[in-house]
Amino acid sequence: VIAACLELAxxxxxxxxxxxxxxxxxxxxxxxxxxxxxxxxxxxAMTATTLGFDLAWRxxxxxxxxxxxxxxxxxAADGIGVFAAALLAALSAVFISAASALTETSNARIxxxxxxxxxxxxxxxxxxxxxxxxxxxxxxxxxxxxxxxxLVALRPEGGGALNGAMRMLAAGGxxxxxxxxxxxxxxxxxxxxxxxxxxxxxxxIPVLGxxxxxLMIVALALKAGAAPxxxxxxxCASAGGAFSGIGIGVVGAxxxxxxxxxxxxxxxLAPQMSNGAALLLACLGVAAVVVGSVxxxxxxxxxxxxxxxxxxxxxxxxxxxxxGSPAGLESALLQVLAMxxxxxxxxxxxxxxxxxxxxxxxxxxVRRAPLSAAAITAGALSYMGAPLTLxxxxxxxxxxxxxxxxxxxxxxxxxxxSLAGVFYGGxxxxxxxxxxxTVATLQGEPRGWRAYALAPALCIAIAVAAxxxxxxxxxxxxxxxxxxxxxxxx
Amino acid sequence: xxxxxxxxAALAMAIAVMACGIGAGWSARNAAKRVAGTLAAMxxxxxxxxxxxxxxxxxxxxxxxxxxxxxxxAALVVRLHEHYGGGxxxxxxxxxxxREPAEPDA
Numbered sequence: 262v263i264a265a266c267l268e269l270a271x272x273x274x275x276x277x278x279x280x281x282x283x284x285x286x287x288x289x290x291x292x293x294x295x296x297x298x299x300x301x302x303x304x305x306a307m308t309a310t311t312l313g314f315d316l317a318w319r320x321x322x323x324x325x326x327x328x329x330x331x332x333x334x335x336x337a338a339d340g341i342g343v344f345a346a347a348l349l350a351a352l353s354a355v356f357i358s359a360a361s362a363l364t365e366t367s368n369a370r371i372x373x374x375x376x377x378x379x380x381x382x383x384x385x386x387x388x389x390x391x392x393x394x395x396x397x398x399x400x401x402x403x404x405x406x407x408x409x410x411x412l413v414a415l416r417p418e419g420g421g422a423l424n425g426a427m428r429m430l431a432a433g434g435x436x437x438x439x440x441x442x443x444x445x446x447x448x449x450x451x452x453x454x455x456x457x458x459x460x461x462x463x464x465x466i467p468v469l470g471x472x473x474x475x476l477m478i479v480a481l482a483l484k485a486g487a488a489p490x491x492x493x494x495x496x497c498a499s500a501g502g503a504f505s506g507i508g509i510g511v512v513g514a515x516x517x518x519x520x521x522x523x524x525x526x527x528x529x530l531a532p533q534m535s536n537g538a539a540l541l542l543a544c545l546g547v548a549a550v551v552v553g554s555v556x557x558x559x560x561x562x563x564x565x566x567x568x569x570x571x572x573x574x575x576x577x578x579x580x581x582x583x584x585g586s587p588a589g590l591e592s593a594l595l596q597v598l599a600m601x602x603x604x605x606x607x608x609x610x611x612x613x614x615x616x617x618x619x620x621x622x623x624x625x626x627v628r629r630a631p632l633s634a635a636a637i638t639a640g641a642l643s644y645m646g647a648p649l650t651l652x653x654x655x656x657x658x659x660x661x662x663x664x665x666x667x668x669x670x671x672x673x674x675x676x677x678x679s680l681a682g683v684f685y686g687g688x689x690x691x692x693x694x695x696x697x698x699t700v701a702t703l704q705g706e707p708r709g710w711r712a713y714a715l716a717p718a719l720c721i722a723i724a725v726a727a728x729x730x731x732x733x734x735x736x737x738x739x740x741x742x743x744x745x746x747x748x749x750x751x
Numbered sequence: 752x753x754x755x756x757x758x759x760a761a762l763a764m765a766i767a768v769m770a771c772g773i774g775a776g777w778s779a780r781n782a783a784k785r786v787a788g789t790l791a792a793m794x795x796x797x798x799x800x801x802x803x804x805x806x807x808x809x810x811x812x813x814x815x816x817x818x819x820x821x822x823x824x825a826a827l828v829v830r831l832h833e834h835y836g837g838g839x840x841x842x843x844x845x846x847x848x849x850r851e852p853a854e855p856d857a
Contacts, residue, residue, distance in 0.1 A: 396809045403816045410823060414830075421847045423834055427782050427827050434789025434820050435776050438769055438796040441813045445800035454806060500847065 272330045274316045275338040275391045278346045279401075281309035282353065282384030286408075290377035298373035299360060302380055306354035309387070313347035320745070321738040335393040335455075340745030341526060344594055344738065345390030345519035349512060352601055353383035356507045356609075359718040363504040363612050375415055379508050381408035386516020390523060394454045395444035402440060402520065406433045406484060409513050412505040413497050421500030425493075429509075432493040436483040443476025450474075460530035467533040474528055475541055478521065482545050485517030486510075486568060487575050488552030495556075498568040503612035510568045511604045515597055518575055522582045522593045526746040529585030542583035543671065549576030550674045554681035557644075562618050563611035566685060567604055570644050573678050574600040574652070580671045581659050588662035590743030591736075595655035598735065599643055602651065602725025606640030607689070609633075609718045623689060625698035630712070634693045636719040639726035641686035646679035651728040654736065762802040769795025782831050782838035786824030793817035 270277060285305020292298040319325045320343045329337045338346070356363070357379055364375060385405025392398035410433065414426035450470025451458040464470045483490035486509075498506045521542075528538035553572030560566035574596060581593030613633030616622025627634040643652045656675050663671035728735055772795055775788025797813040831838050835846055 396806070396812050399809075400812050400816070403819075407819060407823065414827060423827060423830050424843050424847055427785065427824075427831060430820065430824050430827060431776050431785040431789055434786075434792060434824075435773050437816055437820065438773060438776075438789070438792035441793065441809075441816070442766075442769065442796040442799050445796075445803055445805040445809060448805055448809065449803050454809075496847075 274312050275329060276332045276334065276336050278309050278312045278350055279336065279384050279388045279391065281305050281312060282380045282387060286377040286380035286384060289373050289380060292373055295369040295372035298376050302357050302376035305380060306350065306357050309350035310354045313350040317343050317347040321741045335397040336388065336391045337393050338391060340742035341519060341523040342391040344742040346387050348598060348601065349383050349387045349516055352512050352515065353380060355718050355721050359609060359715050360504060362714040371415055375412065375504060378408045378412040382412065382508055383512050386512065389516065389520045393456060395448050395456060398456065399440055399444050402484065403437055405516060409509050412508045416502045416505065425497040425500040428493040429497050432483060436480040439476045440480035443473045443480060447473030447477060456527060459527040462532065464533050471534045471537050474534055474538055477524060478538065478541055481517050481521040485521060485575055486514050486572055487545055487549040487579065488572050489548055491572055494568050495565050499562050499564045499618060503608065506564045507608050510571055510608060511601055514571055514575065515601045518578050518597050522590065525582035525585065526590055530747065535585060539583045539585055542579050546576045546579030546583055547674050549573065549579060550678050554678060557685045558681060561620055563620060564608060564618060567607040570685060571600055571604050573681060577656060577659055577675050577678055580674060584662050584666065586662055587743050587747055588658055590746065591739045592655050592658035592662060594739040594742055595651060595658065599651040599655050602722050603640040603643035605718060606636040606722035606726060609715055609722060610637035613715045620692060623692040624696040626693045629698060632716060632719050636722050637689055637693060639723045641689040643726045644682035644686040646682060649729045650726050651732065654729055654732050758802055762799055765795050765798035765802055769799060780840045782828045786821060786828060790817055790821045793820065
């Protein structure tokens with residue numbers, strides 16, 4: 262009986278990953294106790310992670326092509342969808358596991374809603390990565406976005422959080438209008454409600470299809486926090502607190518980036534739209550690299566530095582997606598994973614440092630919190646693209662693929678990202694190892710069991726950065742995911 | 752008047768409504784105007800879809816999302832007024848800036 266149940270679960274695995282997260286969110290929200298709510302949330306996230314990893318193992322490692330059961334919702338698994346579902350479910354499990362150290366409130370009325378919204382955001386982005394038609398994509402993206410707005414607004418003592426939530430809502434409303442119209446135009450242009458039809462040899466009305474695709478790319482870039490549409494990011498990331506900062510800056514940014522890479526992979530197969538989509542993605546990528554790097558250099562707050570640096574890394578992801586080749590998509594997927602690890606390391610390590618969230622609170626961190634210091638160091642090395650980190654491999658692949666098609670400027674942008682990363686990553690390392698802590702920097706540091714609650718997240722973040730030491734498995738998974746996307750028949 | 756002309760005119764008007772809404776949602780100084788702008792942008796997008804002959808499910812999804820955005824936005828406007836005594840973005844940013852040092856713009 263158990264074997265039959267497992268087989269049935271595997272048949273519906275794509276839907277179950279999303280359902281585990283959204284169902285867990287509903288259960289977390291109705292429980293009155295914060296601890297019971299946390300237990301339910303972590304169980305739901307772990308269930309989704311198990312299902313996601315099993316799905317990824319079967320599709321990306323064992324190369325099985327399961328026939329998914331027809332669902333009431335247009336959800337199924339393709340190469341990038343499988344990669345995204347496993348990554349986003351695992352990210353939600355990691356950051357919810359550290360919730361007791363990341364959330365500043367002891368208000369039991371609010372905490373369950375924070376867990377529910379965090380799970381809803383992860384479930385929404387998973388659904389977007391697995392969506393098979395335009396309407397489903399739009400709905401899941403908006404579920405994730407609204408959950409993110411709620412997560413930022415829920416910080417009880419933060420007026421800045423309300424300001425951040427309002428900025429996020431307004432920017433997201435603009436993005437939603439672009440996405441809705443873009444999906445409608447693309448639907449009309451390709452003559453089908455299915456996303457896979459974007460990859461058709463001949464489109465019903467190519468101009469409409471291309472305009473719709475461009476609007477969808479801009480909308481998802483806005484939601485990923487890519488420059489020049491990232492005016493909402495800084496306030497949200499810093500004012501909403503560490504928990505919502507990680508929810509927006511890690512889960513949200515990676516979810517939107519993966520949805521964007523999947524859309525780019527489908528567009529790359531459409532002869533009538535691929536050039537235009539590549540040009541748009543490349544322009545957005547270069548803008549994100551330049552603006553994100555400059556903003557990160559000027560940042561004085563840890564969370565803000567992390568989101569700005571994430572914007573620069575996202576630029577490299579967009580450049581990889583713009584290439585539309587197997588190597589380009591592979592580099593994009595590796596860089597999304599590396600970006601998740603680096604952001605998680607710096608943001609969680611910053612929460613472990615305590616203080617007022619400014620860079621000053623990192624002074625002398627290695628003597629006070631060695632694990633947090635090690636995590637931030639791993640994140641800083643990732644920003645630099647240092648050898649033996651996963652980012653180095655992703656960026657190396659991007660440079661190879663760019664030079665292979667004569668895009669020397671894309672290779673230059675990838676190198677510029679690393680050079681800027683040396684500057685702001687170096688600032689982090691210098692404060693951690695070569696400065697002394699003052700009394701002011703020691704305030705608000707997590708102590709006792711709260712400090713230990715961060716340990717799993719910090720260790721996982723360090724492990725992700727160190728995947729560059731033995732990247733074989735992850736490299737093959739990313740390569741297989743991109744190959745599966747590009748072999749799809751329309 | 753040909754039906755094609757009417758459809759094109761309806762589409763153009765819907766996109767004009769959407770563009771006005773996007774302008775207000777992105778750049779208005781007042782929080783309530785931003786919420787109204789996003790509602791106008793979503794309404795324009797939904798009208799444009801209807802003019803394009805998109806599926807009912809797609810148009811309905813747009814309307815539902817617009818309503819949810821407006822409800823959340825209205826709640827945020829009320830909380831902003833309670834917390835800051837107003838909804839003007841420059842005043843709110845100035846109040847927040849007193850708590851945290853500003854960073855150079857890119």
